Amino acid sequence: MKLRLFLPVILLAAFVLSCKEKNADPKNDTETNQWIYTNMKYWYYWTDHITGSPDYNKTPGDFFNSLLYKYDATTRPDGDRFSWMQESAKELEASLGGESKTSGMEYKLVYFPANTSNIVGIVLYVIPGSPAAKAGFVRGDVFSSVNGQKMTDSNYSKLLNTEDKTTYTLADIKDGTLKETTTTRDVTPIVLQEDPVFFDSVYTIGASKIGYVVYHQFIPEPFQANNQAYDKKLDAIFAKFKANSINALVLDLRYNPGGYVSSATNLSSLIGKVTANDIFYYKEYNKQVTETSLKKYGESYFYDKFVTKSQNVGSDLKNLVVLVSSRTASASELLINGLKPFMNVTLVGGKTVGKNVGSVTISDEKNGIKVGLQPIVSKSLNKDKKSDYHVGFEPDVKASEGNILYPYGDPRDPLLGEALFQITGTHVTRQGRNARVLAEEASAELSSSISRKAGGSNMFFDR
Structure with missing residues (x-):
């Protein structure tokens, strides 16, 4: 079992959370959930709030979420806002090390004009040598359409949440006004450090x-x-x-x-x-x-x-x-x-x-x-x-x-x-x-x- 604590605690796993050697075949959901429960019950900061009778029939994602002492501003101001599970442990570990499949462009999404449903993306920074950099993106660039569709608060997630080639249409913000352009840039994500x-x-x-x-x-x-x-x-x-x-x-x-x-x-x-x-x-x-x-x-x-x-x-x-x-x-x-x-x-x-x-x-x-x-x-x-x-x-x-x-x-x-x-x-x-x-x-x-x-x-x- 791998426990990436990277402090002396890593030795703790050997006697606290020992795992039985089994075949390397993927576990079914019940076995995965049992593994999740064992580790969460020991390590979780709010372990006292974990149920004693978990439902192992849930999918691993739903099961993990069912164990959390979730934050609520009124009833649980001391609750958990930050624990998460990722379906691929390999991808989780890579992302924590700065490696992911990405265009190499980080951006923020803002309502523009204000008090409308229209969304624009503003490039925060671009990783040198990345697909976005090679396409010509730089900090401060603005895009208003993706794959030919203007972004709104109802479609932006679907348009941007993709690992396929994406076409961005640039725009300018001047004197508080958005001006569309005909300039487009194509970017295809790659695995990047x-x-x-x-x-x-x-x-x-x-x-x-x-x-x-x-x-x-x-x-x-x-x-x-x-x-x-x-x-x-x-x-x-x-x-x-x-x-x-x-x-x-x-x-x-x-x-x-x-x-x-x-x-x-x-x-x-x-x-x-x-x-x-x-x-x-x-x-x-x-x-x-x-x-x-x-x-x-x-x-x-x-x-x-x-x-x-x-x-x-x-x-x-x-x-x-x-x-x-x-x-x-x-x-x-x-x-x-x-x-x-x-x-x-x-x-x-x-x-x-x-x-x-x-x-x-x-x-x-x-x-x-x-x-x-x-x-x-x-x-x-x-x-x-x-x-x-x-x-x-x-x-x-x-x-x-x-x-x-x-x-x-x-x-x-x-x-x-x-x-x-x-x-x-x-x-x-x-x-x-x-x-x-x-x-x-x-x-x-x-x-x-x-x-x-x-x-x-x-x-x-x-x-």
């Missing part, structure tokens, strides 16, 4: 030397690699920041739905004024896991410390500004919460998701189980034992990127421009609209493709 370390730059504004880095997902390395390539890429960027003697940092997590704790620990250790003796975060499990792990591993099992990084810039930082949005979740929020006891963290953007809990990947392909589970198993707290962001972090400065998007690193970007203003007290550019004005004028967002990335805001798992 995304590098989450997307962009970096250094700004010199008066006495301020400001590092800027865009990070899209907490992934240490490409799927099935074992080289920490992406963590090392961040190390190299921070070594450059240190060589440039930066005294302020803008960390762009606006599109980062989370990822591996190991990468969150690595990045936090590059930023914070911390030592290897300082606690990054504490983990709270259910009673069964707590008792078993305490006996087996001791108290150190329940916390992670920062690590020593020669590239750390924490002692030189006067300002840390984190760009956030409604897509910022999980490991991104863990980093924010973990650094707060050690330094002032200024948040610019929108309210974050509010995921102060963690999950593990549980699979058993060796014994014929096809599905993969990603249940919530723990709650996270910082050094001061605070975990009060279950409803999301409110930004210190509310700002919206709006519908007209600028390239990464361009100070006309309302979020970056506001961050630079918070650091320097100076508006770097007077072009564009004020971030606070944009926050009020932005069209209502329906959803984004980022919500599909490895469970979207469901992402936060130990490694």
Whole structure:
């Protein structure tokens, strides 16, 4: 059986959740459901709420959902918003490692004009070398029709939820008006590995030397690699920041739905004024896991410390500004919460998701189980034992990127421009609209493709 916890707990599976060796033939639904129940009953954070008489006749997906202590704003405000199951364990594990079948284009969907049923897509970013990049898509592009049909709130899901070749018709937004064009671009998804370390730059504004880095997902390395390539890429960027003697940092997590704790620990250790003796975060499990792990591993099992990084810039930082949005979740929020006891963290953007809990990947392909589970198993707290962001972090400065998007690193970007203003007290550019004005004028967002990335805001798992 495979339990992707990537911490000493991985050894726990051997004596707590042992699996009988059977044929590698796929299990029928009843056997799969029994496997699901055994693992959920042990690991699930809300295990006390799991029924003692489950209905094994359900399909695995329905069975898994029947076990969850589901969130309800009125009756279960402490409930589960984030556990999920995927029919293919292989696809689950690949997506958590940044590999998926994709066009390489992430976008948001907004009502435009406002107060209508019309939908437009606005490209957030494009993976270099992807089909979307080769087709000519760039950040800020707008599309209003897919396969010849104008998007509305009743058809957008069917039009966009496909792995086949898709034809996008571009449009322009100018002075609050949408102008259709005849330009089309064809894109066919492929299996693609995304590098989450997307962009970096250094700004010199008066006495301020400001590092800027865009990070899209907490992934240490490409799927099935074992080289920490992406963590090392961040190390190299921070070594450059240190060589440039930066005294302020803008960390762009606006599109980062989370990822591996190991990468969150690595990045936090590059930023914070911390030592290897300082606690990054504490983990709270259910009673069964707590008792078993305490006996087996001791108290150190329940916390992670920062690590020593020669590239750390924490002692030189006067300002840390984190760009956030409604897509910022999980490991991104863990980093924010973990650094707060050690330094002032200024948040610019929108309210974050509010995921102060963690999950593990549980699979058993060796014994014929096809599905993969990603249940919530723990709650996270910082050094001061605070975990009060279950409803999301409110930004210190509310700002919206709006519908007209600028390239990464361009100070006309309302979020970056506001961050630079918070650091320097100076508006770097007077072009564009004020971030606070944009926050009020932005069209209502329906959803984004980022919500599909490895469970979207469901992402936060130990490694």
